[in-house]
Amino acid sequence: MTGIAALLAGLGVVGIGFGLLSALLALLQPFTDPYWILGNLVLGILLLGAAVVMSLDSLRERVRSGGGRRIGKYGSSAIASTVLGLVILGLLGFLSVRYSHRFDLSEAGVHTLSAQTTDLLEGLDEKVSITAFFLESEAPAVRDLLDRYAYASDKIDLSFVDPNSAPGLVQELGLSTEDLAKGVVRISLSSGEATTLTEFSEPAITNALLKLVKSTGKKVYFLAGHNEREIESAEPREQGFASGPDSWGRAADALVNETYEVESLILATMQDIPEDASAVVIAGPTRPLLDAELQALERYAERGGALFVAIDPRARTNLNGLLRNWGVELGDDVVVDRALAVFGQATTPLAGEYDGHHPITKRLREPTLFPMVRSVQPDPRATGNYTVLVKTGRESWAERDLDAWRNTGRAEFGPEDLPGPVPIAVAGTPRVARETEPGEPDDASGQDPSADGSDAEAKPGRLVVFGDSDFATNEFLDALRNRDLFVNSV
Template sequence: MANDEKTPQKARKPSRLLQRSSLVVYLIVVLAVLVVVNVLANRHDKSWDWTKSHRYTLSAESVKILSELNKPLHLILFDRSSNFGAARQFFDRYQRQSRLVNVQYIDPDRHPAEARQYKIQSYGSIVVQSGDQQQIVTNMTEQDVTNAIVRVLKGAKKIVYFVAGDGERSPDDNGRNGYSALKSALESENFTVKTLVLAQTPAVPKDCAALIVAGPTHPLLAPEVTAIEDYINGGGDALFMVNPETNGPLINYLDTQLDIKLTPDVVVDTSGIGRLFGASELMPVVAHYDQHPITANMHQVATLFPYARTVEPGTIANSRAVVTPLLETTPDSFAATHFANNQVHVNPASDRHGPLTLGVAGTLPTVSSGVGLQNVGDSTEARFVVYGSPDIVSNAIIDFQGNRDLFLNTMDWLAGQQKFITIRPTPPTGAPVNITAGQMRGLFLMFLIGLPVLIILIGIGVNLKRRTL
């Protein structure tokens, strides 16, 4: 009997040894897998952004700008060392797009000489540097950093002149119809904004990169239009945004010299699309864009054209100007010719049906020298753009979907900076989670009661399983 009782105990020893050996092998395999995964993760960094606004992913503009770098770009963060960890997550997104992006992290308290060299005034300042161009931003957001990158890559600032003196929109006006937000947008894109009273100046300054005539409420005088004509003939670039009521020598010049058809009408959109955005029938929503560098990247955004008139290529035979349509309304729109005092009457039987063109772009060969801009674009031709509404970039409308991008793309095209034409990054928006009182109680029960109970039950189950072995 004694020998019979010892036999099972001897038989158990190899079994326990085998179990322990298997456990050791299993742990070694798990550790080896973890090491391999860690090495691969370090060599092939990959992240996923599941936020609704993609706040942890660079925008298409940032990716485009970085992918086209042809010279080193330096980003230098001056901040406390304790903040470098979070900052690296932000700047790594830029470095992943180009090997030409170099990032430095400097603590101004430990390296005061470098802080004085770059004239750093506050923690969190970022120096953006490329070649001999440098910008400093104080907010670590994609919008601010990418705008600074654009400014240093564009080089010297270009001057934009707004024509004044005939009731035009003002870049210094903070009201709903003013252009102060537009001025800020231009300055963020490395333009300098000035005003020009043509009635007091016989010619457009030669440092003008682009001339803007925005919604004059009074007809421009003949000498003013002559100054604009001389500027464009000399290779100058210009943007015109005209009201339905705009008339006089300026409209005649656009028609006869630049081959642009400007019918006195008001566009009415009866499609109902505008109501989705809180817009009336007198604020056509544009979602169809023709093929042109200005609108090449805008096919997924809409633009709003409040109180607009039609602007179309003309029909002058053998015209020197080459004019291209840019954007069109929906088919359910009309060009109403009966309007006065903001009262518009549509006659479906006689008014033209959509789609209707609201903007055109064109070129004109240079016919004189020594007049116009400082050769920032193609000096052999002038570029011009005409839109049928000055309200598209007013303070009240500029932030509507693609309106800001449409205008800035227009300015980049006029200034010969096509590679910067794109959709700009938007400020990150929060996505708050609204939880009811009942949901809060459910979360409380799940995490503070349910989860501990589940762990206890799993422990009991494992213990019972071991006893049966």
């Protein structure tokens, strides 16, 4: 084989290799041009053919000189090796596509979808089509994010369309030239419902998908009237939720983005918690509740209601006794952590020790921060099934001598303090029993509840208790994983 023929043969092999590699990439990259694949293969075959034609005389001479047998032997071996290599390459390509796994090596997990997005995608029960209209040169900016959605669920059918190559589809969907200039993402269900996005952040895409597939119709009530954190703006001119740094306006808006309805609840004007309440949030009260309000909360828990309670250290509230009856103990203390303090504030600890199995915390990887938080522990004598959700660091402790701390301005770990890791949030399903003595008639039925051996306890409710309400205020909700922790808890 002459030098030129050998060069052509080498280039032919390279061309065929590029063609096969492009074919594999086409399975992963929607914008891979099929003509590029075909061109590489055809060019490679032509170059190899030209090399063979140019070497015919040399091959005939080798055959006449008795080298044909060696040529056949080594040629067959080369062909077999080539075929085997191509088969292995194809098998590896198939396995990489069929059983691929992604690793996020970034320290902050920036290439990982949030817990809310992952839970939503795992819960999909129908096919969802996501069509991205982008010029090929602009697609990489959003491709990575949308690829994560498609990778997380086999219910997602993702496709990228160049608007210039599909004018009929663009016209059919009524997409404007102005929007197409920036890019458009269209999400549609098999039922025909669809929405169009021109913002491509994960919250925007997830919220749009959530509103399409998971309209809950559920309502969350925020208890009011006891100086709780506000969710509604106090300014008549302001629309929407409260915007002050100490309010819970963003927390309420986060629930709206999860398709919940939210509303303030003045319980003193009602006999009971409304029947349409899927959850009641009690955020940082500093004044006591009326006895009738406490009884209404008890009845709500008895009928299986869900309660989210966040009470700050030394808050003047009478909810402590009610929570104690349900098996949750609020410590009269403040957590101090000089090792994991935020901006040097020992009373604003980072908490990153989560329960790895509970639905609220199992997907949390980054810490949350809690400005001025108290300890929260399950009562070991409680009949309810409680889980400690969050603990502070091992170097922290719950300072109980608060008066001495206030007078001296110094806090040191003492024998009366609770050593770390300090539990600061619990969740459980307490069983609420009626407070009747054996043989005493039940008020509702007029009969002894124990006479027939039936269980006097009601069906379980759901209770989540935090020792701080600052963590979900407008100022801190978007710090680290505070938002995820709050939304998961409700």
